[in-house]
Amino acid sequence: MKYKSSFLNEAEARGFFYQSTNLEAMDEFLVAKGKFGYLGIDVTAKSLHVGHLIPIFLLRLFQKHGHRPIVLAGGGTTKIGDPSFKNTTRPILTDAEIAENMKGVKSCLLPFLRFGDGDSDAVMVNNADWLDELAYIPFLRDIGKYFSVNRMIGFESVKAKLDANDSLSFLEFNYMALQAYDFYKLYLDKGCCIQFGGQDQWGNIVFGVELIRKKLGKEVFGFTNPLLTTSGGQKMGKTAKGAVWLSKDFLSAYDFWQYWRNVDDADVIKLMYLFTDIEIGEIKKMESIRGQELNEIKKILADEVTAVAHGRDSLDEIHRAASGVFGNSEGDLSELTSIPKYFLKNENCESVSVTDILVESNMCVSRSDAKRLLRSNAVCIDGEVVAEDYKISANLKSGEMLKLSCGKKKHLLILRGESK
């Protein structure tokens, strides 16, 4: 074993490790259990997305090895917006929006970490609790004097902005100071000695480590994970529909599962290590699999990630929906909530054009959009390509249903009756 601490061994083996401050000392420190480590999350949206998953699973691992994760919701820092590596200034959110987002973010985290007061339970804090009442002059005198502007502008995250002549407001410039203060505060309050974050957070994290060393003469640690990218170098987690959200309210469990089912071949094993609880040895055995067989591995990946995020109970229906949509199993799909439905109204005796259905069911954003799809032979009913002027006959009986497909992956069931 490379490290003394089991956590570091597994974290590195699974691909969570990018860089850290004094690794040896941190290893030594983590041999004992019940240590605090924190991750800061900005609350810029109501839900977290796949991009947050690496640090979240890292915390999960941290907890698995007997330590205590702290999730710091950036209720205060979100009011400023982290400028690191961003080329546009974040829009400033109102307090009400932030409070709203905070609730959503919390509920996203619940499936991944065990919160509570126990020895290895996770804790959630909000930095607005201390940042909001920060007094400017005392802050400058007590904390600000330890920050070297020369150093700050040397950090890659800031330098990139300055070099590109992008504007960096004073407000944003303070972000890293406040993040450093968070670390300091958590060290004082809870004895938290580790800060986790994506590799883009390196500068901010180191800044906190330095603050604590300068002000208190204590050594704390920073640990960054690599950013989640696809084999093509793209940032992961974006799809046509936008981000891959962790909250059911923004992305159904079915679509979440589909996201993992469709990852690039080259990424499957890597994702398996990061986002499943499957033993490292088991995953190793899958590494040699290539070609079509990888599809089965992708299903395992999708199952495991979805089981953590949405509960194992959700898998059964997802599987039925998937086989209904992609396979030839004709089972009763009408019960499945994963596939959207369109109801022909009883009183409507005339036939309805496909175009209308596509628009009304939100499969297409406009009639033009629907027509474009129809013209490119992308729309099928029960597997048959239909033309632009196709109409759904009014004499569809109750109990009967049609499967309207828009491309290979978007489907809609047409039924008679009222929506429930």
Added chain:
RNA sequence: GGAGGGGUGGCCGAGCGGUCAAUGGCAGCAGACUGUAAAUCUGCCGACGAAAGUCUACGUAAGUUCAAAUCUUACCCCCUCCA
């Protein structure tokens, strides 16, 4: 405070009085090939319309003109340099 540059479709970025719904690239969508993958090729990519065409859009608001993304004025915002 002074001088200069700029704000164009999801993003980048041309255009600088009519031929501009606006070149090009990226992203996206669909088709073909496949494995619900990738790569590749093809088509599409503001709204409404069967179509002709109509409407809405180049920071905001007024104006000049037969005609404005393009010219004028005011305002807002951003950037650079000087003080």
